[in-house]
Amino acid sequence: MHYGMPNPRPSGDSAFAKAPTIKEVAAAAGVSVATVSRALNASGPVHGTTSANVLAVARRLGFRPNLMGRNLRTTRTCTLGVMLPTLNHPVFAECLQGIEAQAQSQQQVIAVSATGYQVDAEERASERLLQQRVDGLILTVADAAHSSVLDKLDAEGVPYVLVFNQPGVTSPSLAARPFVSVDNFLAGKKMVEHLLSLDHQRVHMLAGQFQQSDRSLQRFLGYQAAMSAAGLPWSPPLELPFTTCDTRRELQDLLDRRSPPTALFCSNDQLAMTVIRDLRDLGLRVPDDISLAGFDGVHMGELLSPVLTTVVQPTAEIGRAAVDLLLQLIDGECYLGPALLHHTLRLGGTASRRTQEHQAAFASPPGPRTP
Amino acid sequence: MHYGMPNPRPSGDSAFAKAPTIKEVAAAAGVSVATVSRALNASGPVHGTTSANVLAVARRLGFRPNLMGRNLRTTRTCTLGVMLPTLNHPVFAECLQGIEAQAQSQQQVIAVSATGYQVDAEERASERLLQQRVDGLILTVADAAHSSVLDKLDAEGVPYVLVFNQPGVTSPSLAARPFVSVDNFLAGKKMVEHLLSLDHQRVHMLAGQFQQSDRSLQRFLGYQAAMSAAGLPWSPPLELPFTTCDTRRELQDLLDRRSPPTALFCSNDQLAMTVIRDLRDLGLRVPDDISLAGFDGVHMGELLSPVLTTVVQPTAEIGRAAVDLLLQLIDGECYLGPALLHHTLRLGGTASRRTQEHQAAFASPPGPRTP
DNA sequence: GTGAAAGCGCTAACAA
DNA sequence: TTGTTAGCGCTTTCAC
Numbered sequence: 001m002h003y004g005m006p007n008p009r010p011s012g013d014s015a016f017a018k019a020p021t022i023k024e025v026a027a028a029a030g031v032s033v034a035t036v037s038r039a040l041n042a043s044g045p046v047h048g049t050t051s052a053n054v055l056a057v058a059r060r061l062g063f064r065p066n067l068m069g070r071n072l073r074t075t076r077t078c079t080l081g082v083m084l085p086t087l088n089h090p091v092f093a094e095c096l097q098g099i100e101a102q103a104q105s106q107q108q109v110i111a112v113s114a115t116g117y118q119v120d121a122e123e124r125a126s127e128r129l130l131q132q133r134v135d136g137l138i139l140t141v142a143d144a145a146h147s148s149v150l151d152k153l154d155a156e157g158v159p160y161v162l163v164f165n166q167p168g169v170t171s172p173s174l175a176a177r178p179f180v181s182v183d184n185f186l187a188g189k190k191m192v193e194h195l196l197s198l199d200h201q202r203v204h205m206l207a208g209q210f211q212q213s214d215r216s217l218q219r220f221l222g223y224q225a226a227m228s229a230a231g232l233p234w235s236p237p238l239e240l241p242f243t244t245c246d247t248r249r250e251l252q253d254l255l256d257r258r259s260p261p262t263a264l265f266c267s268n269d270q271l272a273m274t275v276i277r278d279l280r281d282l283g284l285r286v287p288d289d290i291s292l293a294g295f296d297g298v299h300m301g302e303l304l305s306p307v308l309t310t311v312v313q314p315t316a317e318i319g320r321a322a323v324d325l326l327l328q329l330i331d332g333e334c335y336l337g338p339a340l341l342h343h344t345l346r347l348g349g350t351a352s353r354r355t356q357e358h359q360a361a362f363a364s365p366p367g368p369r370t371p
Numbered sequence: 372m373h374y375g376m377p378n379p380r381p382s383g384d385s386a387f388a389k390a391p392t393i394k395e396v397a398a399a400a401g402v403s404v405a406t407v408s409r410a411l412n413a414s415g416p417v418h419g420t421t422s423a424n425v426l427a428v429a430r431r432l433g434f435r436p437n438l439m440g441r442n443l444r445t446t447r448t449c450t451l452g453v454m455l456p457t458l459n460h461p462v463f464a465e466c467l468q469g470i471e472a473q474a475q476s477q478q479q480v481i482a483v484s485a486t487g488y489q490v491d492a493e494e495r496a497s498e499r500l501l502q503q504r505v506d507g508l509i510l511t512v513a514d515a516a517h518s519s520v521l522d523k524l525d526a527e528g529v530p531y532v533l534v535f536n537q538p539g540v541t542s543p544s545l546a547a548r549p550f551v552s553v554d555n556f557l558a559g560k561k562m563v564e565h566l567l568s569l570d571h572q573r574v575h576m577l578a579g580q581f582q583q584s585d586r587s588l589q590r591f592l593g594y595q596a597a598m599s600a601a602g603l604p605w606s607p608p609l610e611l612p613f614t615t616c617d618t619r620r621e622l623q624d625l626l627d628r629r630s631p632p633t634a635l636f637c638s639n640d641q642l643a644m645t646v647i648r649d650l651r652d653l654g655l656r657v658p659d660d661i662s663l664a665g666f667d668g669v670h671m672g673e674l675l676s677p678v679l680t681t682v683v684q685p686t687a688e689i690g691r692a693a694v695d696l697l698l699q700l701i702d703g704e705c706y707l708g709p710a711l712l713h714h715t716l717r718l719g720g721t722a723s724r725r726t727q728e729h730q731a732a733f734a735s736p737p738g739p740r741t742p
Numbered sequence: 743g744t745g746a747a748a749g750c751g752c753t754a755a756c757a758a
Numbered sequence: 759t760t761g762t763t764a765g766c767g768c769t770t771t772c773a774c
Contacts, residue, residue: 019527021767032745037769044770045743067502068443069767072750077439079482079503087471088687093464100458100485104496109503111450112483114471125475131438132450132480156390273674280676300671303644305651392751403761408753415754416759440751443766 020061029057040065071133079109080326081129083139084163085117089270090298091315092140095163098319099138106327108135117142117212117242122149130158136326138319140164142212144177159329161322166215166338178335180322182343184215187311188222191293192265194309194345196230199354200263200291203227204254205237206275207267212242216267219295223265235261240271247271248278255282262354263291269298269310276304276350287352297346306349314341391432400428411436442504451697452500453483454493454510455534456613460641461669462686463511466534469690470509477698479506488513488583488613493520501529507697509690511535513583515548530700532693537586537709549706551693553714555586558682559593562664563636565680565716567601570725571634571662574598575625576608577646578638583613587638590666594636606632611642618642619649626653633725634662640669640681647675647721658723668717677720685712 022040026033031054038044039054046054057063071077080103084092096112103110111134113125122141126149129137136159141147144167153160154177162179195203203223210217220237227234238250254260266272272294276286286292287306294301297312321339329335393411397404402425409415410425417425428434442448451474455463467483474481482505484496493512497520500508507530512518515538524531525548533550566574574594581588591608598605609621625631637643643665647657657663658677665672668683692710700706 022769023767033768034746034770035744038744041769047743050743064498064502066443066504066767068439068448068504069750070769072437072439072443072752072767073769075750086468087458088461088465088468090459090461090464093461094459096483097457097459097485100483104484109482109484109499111480112467112471113475113480114468127435128478128480131435133437133439273671277674277676300644303648305648393753394751404752405754405762406760409760412753418759421759437751440766441753443751443768444753446766 019066020063021066022063025054025058025061025063028061029054075133077109077133077135078107079111079132079134080323081126081132081134081137081139082110082112083115083122083125083129083137084112085115085140085142087112087114090300091164091268091296091313094298094315095319098316099163099323100319101316102320102323106323108323108327115141119148122147126152130156136160136330138163138322138326143167143214144179145214150177159326161326161329163318163322164215166218176335176337178325178329178338180318180325180339180341181215182311182313182318183340184218185222185225187295187313187343188219188265188267189226190222190345191295191311192223192226193230194347195263195265195291195293195351196226196232198263198291198351201232201354202259202261203232203263203265204235204261205265205267206247206250206271207237207239208242208271209239210237213267219267237267244271245274246278247275248281251275251278251282255284261290263293263351266292266294269294269296269301269308272308272310272350273301273304276308286350291351291354293351297344301346301348304348304350307346309348309351310346312344312346314343317341390437391434392437393434396425396429396432396434399432400425446504448480448504448506449478450480450482450503450505451694452497452503452505452508452510453481454486454496454500454508455483456486456488456511456513458483458485461671462535462639462667462684465669465686466690469687470534470694471690472687473691473694477694479694479698486512490519493518497523501527507531507701509534509693509697514538514585515550516585521548530697532697532700534689534693535586537589547706547708549696549700549709551689551696551710551712552586553682553684553689554711555589556593556596558666558684558714559590559636560597561593561716562666562682563594563597564601565718566634566636566662566664566722567597567603569634569662569722572603572725573630573632574603574634574636575606575632576636576638577618577621577642578608578610579613579642580610581608584638590636590638608638615642616645617649618646619652622646622649622653626655632661634664634722637663637665640665640667640672640679643679643681643721644672644675647679657721662722662725664722668715672717672719675719675721678717680719680722681717683715683717685714688712 022033022036026036036054038046039051086092100110111129115121115125138161140163144162144165164181165179166181166184167177205220205223207220208216224234266275279286284290294308294310297310301308301310393404393407397407407425409417410422457463471481482500486492486496509532511534515533515536535552536550537552537555538548576591576594578591579587595605637646650657655661665679665681668681672679672681
């Protein structure tokens, strides 16, 4: 179908002639609007020559269907609402890229909103998107098990798919909420097992605040499980606000303990990269003095030297899968359970085997430089 | 105004009662739809008690205005189209964040599309957004001086604002196209002047392909100007495809020349970070063996060690300013010229004073390791 | 195969 | 201050 691609200069009128409507196409083609509609959408029987003529006229006039009219009539907008905490973060940005690509390929438009993990922002944004009558929503919330926005969507029967959230595990009793993510518990466990396989025994976890991230909690539970399975004691996580950009004080406290960790597991790559820099400021080298692993698999981690050891999520794929699942839900297909996509471990250079030298570093820890 | 925030469970009906319309609110409140509309939008005279009653009823029913109806009637959607090459790239992601924030604060919704610098994707996306009847467009194109999409928007009188593009300079004859960016020429010039002030004389530029980036060209012209002003010879840029993720071969070629550069100016930070890694692979340290500067000011650059020397653009601010400018254009205010926002130099550690040692590195350049 | 007409939900004249 | 009414542009019965 080629209608809707107007000529550079519509029809010989001066200035900006207002966009022609289906009515004008009908008049110009000498048929009724119904026939034009059928021809343009191939939505009903229409004679070959009539159709060709209509299409030609529409093209000549630079006709561009007004979706407001169509949407009002069909009560479908072919628009998907997307609500993410931030668009700036590499993980969400890449996911959004995946969402957009898949949406585009399915002729959907996306309306995007950033919520900053603020419940009131989620409330406002969802309300606006629902007023726009989006067909469904793709979103990440702080805690998918306790979300007023999700409660509202459930109550109103609005189709939605969560990305990254992993609600089911914390509250299996709740009606299942559709989500697409990796198995954060398992991935966290695998990563810690990897650290343990490198002879580390004192592994600590640094995490975003669990209140703001149910998946962060899952990763911690994975850490806990791996430690317990190995017969090692686990420590409570160091929870850091989402906005943290300087971890030196917390790290210093951690390293000043009687048995400081030999390896750190950070619940996301952003945090991991910040920690690497701050460790460097404190005079510690990664991995020589301390090993470190992240979670996410952001591209930037591969530009570091050494390359960041991390769990790689198929971030863009999560976005694409969410679109597919959402479109199914919109089409009334019933929900068959969440999509857990495959993760992989990237065995970079920031986590290495514990050595004597390594131990020595802690026998006489260097004093802080600029605490 | 508080209407439109429905109670968790609309009105006692079973399952998912379809959303109430203004008509039903009118009936329930015992007034006409006109009065409801006026009360809800404060768009006309309405008695205090009547208004209060209407609002209460709307609230109780969980009324949520259907914007398709309103938009169709008003021919305004309060939606801004956003077309960027990619949503994944830190610069565009941060800009999008700024756009979204400002749009939200101005009660606008954004419809987002990624175009990957592909003209046909730009064509498709713009067409879809125009069918959606967005009120205007914010976009980045490859070359703003030669863009069929911009030609179309101009011809149809659709308001738009370019971000990052800097079209005027290359073709002052064309009707001015509204844009928001930094002064790429000046910023490039300043950065090269900084490198020259560190005693560098052989400075080379690495750039994204100019065909894909008019601003990259501006930065190169700034480089040229700085070199010329200092009485130094400039070299043609090393143009690399946008997708480049390995620059080792090109770098090796560059370093094998008779007088290899002592400093590199990369036209963006992504490229700069890739180059730093590849130089490292080739056995060269930054800045000890060679100095380097980037352009953009992405956050990640501050996590590097040493910190990336670069031009910092106010990326999010560019997005916000673009929204403000676009809304003015939509409101019919006339275009008063582009917004050139302030940039700053971040004097990180990747560009340092040229030393004897530095020179020595090139007296006997190390062979390639994995070319 | 085609047309006439109703109506999606809303706003804005115009009347009262 | 309030109500009546005519569309905004489109799809979709239902006749023919």
